[in-house]
Structures are given as structure tokens and as C-alpha cells.
Amino acid sequence: MRAIRLWQKLPNVQAPDALFPRLATGRLTLREIVMSDAPALLATHGDREAMRWLGSDSITSLKQAEAMVTIFAGWRKPAVSGVTWAIVRNRDHRFVGTCGLFVGTGAGSQTCPL
Template identity: 35%
Template sequence: MVQQSEFPVLETERLTLREINKSDASSIFKYLSDPEVMKYYGLEPFESLQDALDEISWYQTIFNEQTGIRWGISLKGTDKIIGSCGFLNTVSNHYRTDIGFELSKDFWGQGIGSEAIIAIIQYAFENTNIQRIQALVEPLNIASQKMVEKAGFLQEGLLRKYEYTCAKFDDLYMYGLLKEDYGKNRSKTLI
């Protein structure tokens, strides 16, 4: 992924996607301590503000090491982070990356997650050399499956016992979106 020296700020009709910093720790802690939000996140619900600060530190590390980027999601006109989305596990020599996202339960069902991931997909395909974006989604996480499908991802198969998180093995559906498919489907996915 071509890395910029400055963190890119993205805007959509309703959202601002920006860099997350330490001053956002209490907002992040609020939603990442919610068991419902964390149900499919692959981590236990956060127990302290330090957990949120550690997460923010990880966001900064993946950006600096060019292995990913994580945007904070805020409603336009506010600065409060209500979720995050971005890319991780970027493999530059294979031109691929994984997408991830989560949103405060207070904002579920409003299309905010879809609006955010469509913006970052557009950023990746139009501003970097990424050719493939993949999403790993637990079979019971129907909402995330619908969101990535709406964004144009195709389900490619089931990875059995692919991850060991929270003291259990998780099966994950592999979804993929290719740059050439994005170009064909762009008009269908834009909100």
C-alpha cells in the first residue's frame, strides 16, 4: 500500500474519517467495552482506558510500519469517534489487505458502517496499489456479511477454525473484492 506521510482524512455525505489519537481513548473505550460490539471482534471487551490506549498505539504502529491504516469514524460536525474502520495485514508484495470495522451500538442500523467502508475501499483502490481487499467474517455475524456484500465483496469460502480468539477456535468466511470488480460495481455500491 502506498503510504502517505500525512494521515489521509476522508469525508462522506455524513461522516468524517480521521486519525485516532490518545484524546479519543474514552470514546473508544465506551464502545469497545460493550460485549455486543465485541462479540465478533476477536478480543474480549475492554476493561480499562489503558486497553483503549493500547489499541490506539496499535493503530499508530500499523500506520507507521505501513501494514495498515485505521480511521476513526465521526459524524460530520462532531469530533467524537463512534467507530473505526481500516485495513490491516497489508501484504505489499501481493498487493492485498484485510478490511476491518466496528461501530458503537448506538449507531447500528443507520448505514454508517456501509458509508464508511465504501469510502475507505474507494481510497484504497484509487490512491494505492492495492489490487485485493479481503474481509474475514464469522458465520454468525450476519450484519457484517450483509455490509461487505453490499459493498461488492464476494464470499469465496469458509476457513475452518481459522482463528483462535477469546479461548475458542473461530470459523471465518473469506470475502474478496478485486480492484477490477470495484470499477465495474462502483455505481452500485456508492450511497
């Protein structure tokens, strides 16, 4: 698998789960968020101005970023039915953000048949 070999070449980067949905374009790859992404997650989710557009508070510590990695992994359980990807730029493998997809189950949620 090309993706696993790529991760083996990068220092201090955990290999993604082989079963996690991975999407790629010419410029970007969406992959599993792993614990070694925590410093980059802190940089993106620690930006108060950027986080106001996501509707959640910014984080302030590496410990909080590590907790987010664990939370994101837990969202893949059937009771929650969601996934959050790391957005990685292909040319330099830089973590540039996150995106997610979730089944709406809260008040006011709507579904759309595909």
C-alpha cells in the same frame, strides 16, 4: 487547513497527523485515532456485545484504550501495512467507532489486484 482549525476549537482534542489519510462524506469523517479519543474508544471497544462481531475481546479500562491508540499508530509502519481510522459524525464531531484496512499476510490471506 480546515481540519486542523476544527481540532484547535475543540477542548482536549489532539490535532491529527497531517500525513494520515483522511476521508470525509457529508455525514462522517474517517480520521486518525489520537490519544484524546481513548475515552470514546473505551466506550465502543468496551461493549462486549459489539466486540463479538469484531472477533476480539472487549477492553475494560482507560489504560487499555490508551494502549490501543498506540497500537493503532504502530500498525502504520511498513512491516504491518495497515491503518485504523476513527469514525466521527460530522454534525457533532462525536467518535462513533473505528474501521481499518490491512494488507493480508497471514495464513489463508488472499490479495486482489486493483
